[in-house]
Amino acid sequence: MALFPSDEWLRIYRDRINGSPEYREAAATWEGAVGFVFEAEPDRGIPEDLWLVLDLWHGECREARMVTPGEGERAPYLIRAPYFRWKEVVRGQLDPVKGMMQGKLRLQGDLATIVRYVRAANELVHLTMQVPTRFLDEPPAVSG
Amino acid sequence: MRAVVYRGVGVVEVAEVSEPEIEDPRDAIVRVGVSSICGSDLHFLNGKTPLEPGETIGHEAVGVVERVGPDVARFAPGDRVVVSFVIACGGCWFCRIGQTALCEDFRNLGAGIFGGGLAGAQAELVRVPSADTNLLSVPDGAPDERAMFVGDVLTTGYYAAARGEIRPGETVAVVGAGPVGFSCVQGALARGADRVIAIDLEPERLALVAAAGADAVNASERNPHTAVAERTGGRGADVVIEAVGSAPAFGRALEVVRRGGRVVVTGVYASETVEAQLGVWWARGIDVRFTGVCPVHAWWERTMAELEAGRLDPSPLVSHRLPLDEAPLGYELFGSRRATKVLLIP
Numbered sequence: 001m002a003l004f005p006s007d008e009w010l011r012i013y014r015d016r017i018n019g020s021p022e023y024r025e026a027a028a029t030w031e032g033a034v035g036f037v038f039e040a041e042p043d044r045g046i047p048e049d050l051w052l053v054l055d056l057w058h059g060e061c062r063e064a065r066m067v068t069p070g071e072g073e074r075a076p077y078l079i080r081a082p083y084f085r086w087k088e089v090v091r092g093q094l095d096p097v098k099g100m101m102q103g104k105l106r107l108q109g110d111l112a113t114i115v116r117y118v119r120a121a122n123e124l125v126h127l128t129m130q131v132p133t134r135f136l137d138e139p140p141a142v143s144g
Numbered sequence: 145m146r147a148v149v150y151r152g153v154g155v156v157e158v159a160e161v162s163e164p165e166i167e168d169p170r171d172a173i174v175r176v177g178v179s180s181i182c183g184s185d186l187h188f189l190n191g192k193t194p195l196e197p198g199e200t201i202g203h204e205a206v207g208v209v210e211r212v213g214p215d216v217a218r219f220a221p222g223d224r225v226v227v228s229f230v231i232a233c234g235g236c237w238f239c240r241i242g243q244t245a246l247c248e249d250f251r252n253l254g255a256g257i258f259g260g261g262l263a264g265a266q267a268e269l270v271r272v273p274s275a276d277t278n279l280l281s282v283p284d285g286a287p288d289e290r291a292m293f294v295g296d297v298l299t300t301g302y303y304a305a306a307r308g309e310i311r312p313g314e315t316v317a318v319v320g321a322g323p324v325g326f327s328c329v330q331g332a333l334a335r336g337a338d339r340v341i342a343i344d345l346e347p348e349r350l351a352l353v354a355a356a357g358a359d360a361v362n363a364s365e366r367n368p369h370t371a372v373a374e375r376t377g378g379r380g381a382d383v384v385i386e387a388v389g390s391a392p393a394f395g396r397a398l399e400v401v402r403r404g405g406r407v408v409v410t411g412v413y414a415s416e417t418v419e420a421q422l423g424v425w426w427a428r429g430i431d432v433r434f435t436g437v438c439p440v441h442a443w444w445e446r447t448m449a450e451l452e453a454g455r456l457d458p459s460p461l462v463s464h465r466l467p468l469d470e471a472p473l474g475y476e477l478f479g480s481r482r483a484t485k486v487l488l489i490p
């Protein structure tokens with residue numbers, strides 16, 4: 001199981017994205033990197049903000065990696081939320097577009113563009129569920 | 145008489161100045177019993193707001209009426225009074241509807257040209273224009289040190305809570321736990337909030353609001369969005385009062401309010417700008433209310449009544465009591481955040 005988020009988790013996720021014909025079709029005209037900020041929750045073992053960027057281009061994920069804040073801020077779309085909100089997204093409990101409209105996830109960038117690609121966004125969320133995931137604020141599963 | 149005098153950026157001293165005179169038939173001269181240093185005085189001290197060297201400073205005061213002009217009807221020498229930090233004319237259209245902070249002749253004591261050239265209240269005596277409007281009688285049950293707060297910060301907090309139209313059972317979040325935030329916490333509880341969550345970074349301030357009944361959240365230890373969500377079934381607060389006056393604090397307020405909730409902005413703003421996703425604000429149905437400067441005169445009788453009843457008590461804010469002559473030390477303590485509130489006793 002890969003720790004969410006981490007470069008290991010993102011490598012698996014990128015492969016899942018690039019193996020998805022549904023995503024390729026839904027995001028065929030999408031151009032632009034999306035940055036994600038996992039805001040610190042010091043009392044839950046996340047002492048600092050974590051940043052990652054997905055470089056998404058015409059239905060493909062060209063790169064997915066953890067970045068510094070300086071790198072992340074260059075992404076044309078940036079979505080911020082505390083870690084627990086991202087867990088809700090990955091678990092399929094929070095629709096990301098609804099989350100942005102409800103203020104649970106905060107977008108910097110053109111909301112109208114994101115909303116036009118709602119199918120692609122939903123597929124991205126769906127694909128996260130295919131990555132065996134361990135959350136930062138939860139203890140590793142003990143196998144017996 | 146002695147008064148605190150601004151000498152230049154970062155420098156105040158106590159000096160001899162001329163005693164105030166009755167300049168208008170509606171004036172009163174008040175002998176100051178207690179004055180204090182307000183956060184906005186630091187704007188003058190730090191040069192953010194213009195003040196000329198030699199001008200006096202301060203706008204929070206309680207004392208005893210010394211002399212009155214012939215047109216003052218409500219007060220007489222010997223009356224114990226608190227002074228409003230907003231000096232309003234009392235007769236214009238805005239004053240008549242209770243929006244005294246929007247007065248056509250809005251002035252402040254001790255604010256130089258910005259406040260209409262009135263002398264400051266950190267002095268032995270202060271001239272109060274339109275005394276019938278800008279003074280409030282202090283009841284016997286209200287000591288000077290508490291009553292003084294009715295003229296500014298306590299009423300500002302109470303008014304902010306009132307603007308939030310808090311209903312019983314509602315959760316209120318207060319962003320910022322300084323003197324205004326503290327007053328907002330007390331105001332929100334007095335006006336029926338079920339729970340008040342106060343967010344700040346400074347442990348000393350959080351301890352004060354916690355003692356006043358707030359659920360204190362240290363933003364350096366816990367994510368405020370998460371903390372508020374946990375306490376509200378994931379929704380966010382029904383009412384958020386922003387009591388800092390900075391773009392990040394404004395953003396925080398929008399972040400922790402629920403859909404359809406009210407955001408009351410009482411922190412002071414000047415030239416800050418924010419990027420707004422208006423579609424998101426609209427879709428969330430957020431009701432953002434800027435209080436502007438508090439119209440003290442319309443609210444201070446209610447604040448005084450709450451103070452007398454014990455539902456509002458600003459005394460925990462007082463960290464230092466200094467003789468007026470030690471005002472420079474008071475500014476140093478307050479400016480470096482080693483004091484929460486400094487009282488100056490002439």
